[in-house]
Amino acid sequence: MTHIIRAATTSDLDALYDLSKITGGGFTNLPPDRGTLAEKLERTAASFAREGETQEDDLYVFMLEDLETGRIRGTCQVFGKVGVTQPFYSYRISTQTQQSKELDRIFRNQLLTPCNDLEGSSEVGGLFLHPAERAGGLGLLLARSRYLFIKQNRPRFGARILAELRGVIDPGGHSPFWDAIGGKFFGMTFPEADEFNATNGTQFIADLFPQSPIYVSMLPESAQAVIGQPHPTGRAALKMLQKEGFVWDNYVDIFDGGPTVVAATDNVQSIKRADWYILDGDCDGEECERTLAATGRLADFKCASGRGKIEKGHIRLDSATIAALELEPGDTVLAVGR
Structure with missing residues (x-):
């Protein structure tokens, strides 16, 4: 084994920025913006240095390093507690059943309702492996290393842990889900909104996003088809999460409609075992x-x-x-x- 996962430092900025430029877009936790990434690494340094064993608004960034060459080949992140400084938004999918006796029919409609149900959870995210390294189990090393870090520092993490998977976007970086909902209210393309979110946070969602439920049947078929679906490059990540015990509980990302999966922290298999x-x-x-x-x-x-x-x-x-x-x-x- 010539690769290790280690804690990131502020000196990893260039390597992290190089990785961010090849993610292909829609990767909120790894935006191709040096200033934002520098802030992430500074926040990471403060989180590692923080005294005390309580769950706080921490961010821990890790780097996958090739010990033979010294090159950085991947990265991943763990968040101690989401929704502390800004709201953590999701869409919850629910079903509304209505009956018409005159028509002798029952109508079942799916609704998308904005919510903050997952606030206070810990989160694993920001996993990206260099395309040239996507063989040999390095993705699994990146993913599972986060759970051993949580086990090592268990009091710093909550009872529930979540993972957001990037949703479906086209080769041009556009999201049919965003175009059908968010784009109508913000006057921004998906790449613009995603970049703004990555660098400025989520408050603009609370300011402008519709708070009333949205009927799925009223969305274009292109948007309906991608609700709860991961980006093709994220299917393997979803399988790894499911193997660890994460389940999809009808929450989707408010930007691209990708699935948000959740698990009881102590029941995640790599933590439990x-x-x-x-x-x-x-x-x-x-x-x-x-x-x-x-x-x-x-x-x-x-x-x-x-x-x-x-x-x-x-x-x-x-x-x-x-x-x-x-x-x-x-x-x-x-x-x-x-």
Whole structure:
């Protein structure tokens, strides 16, 4: 294993900006704006340095680093608590049933209602892997490393955790969902609104967005078809989230209609199954299973994927993982199997 996940620092700005320029748009947590990304890294530094073990408005950014080349190949983020400084908006999909005795028919209409139901949750997001690296399990390392960080620092996170997936947008970066709803009220294209949201926050939604429910049947078919659907590049991410125990509970993103999935934090599989072990040494030459291992807390957090063997509170890891995490026999390691 030559890659590790580590805490981001302010010196990662150039690498983070380079990644942001190749996301393809609609990626609110990773906007191609140096000023906004610099603020994210400064907020991250303050979150890692914060004293206390309470859930706050923290942001933790992580970088996927190739140890052989020193290049940054991906990134991911964890939010301690959403909706603290600005409202956290979603659309909740509900069904309204009406009956006409004269017509002898029952009508079931789906409604989109703006809500703040998910405020106070923690969030995993901002996951992006360089297109040249989308093989070999690095996406899984990025995704699952966040759960080990949450396990390491559990009091800083809430009882519920969510993930927003980017919705369907066309090759030009436009969203049929936004064009059918938000575009009618804001006079902005989806790329313009998405950029404004990424750099200025969500208050403009409260100021201008319609607060009354919207009948789905009144939307164009192009918009109806993408409600709750992830961007094609996000389908694998959705499957990974579902495997961890996240479910879609009829919440969608207010901008592009992409699905928002939720889970009880302590029931996320990588959090629930992870535990601390004493490192005995390497397991080279033995039959070992795929293992995710992490060490350090907050700014010292590092995570790598390798092979390991767990026996009664002790663990042996392959020598490459031990070297990547700079471990010594007797060290405590947080680990979870495949």
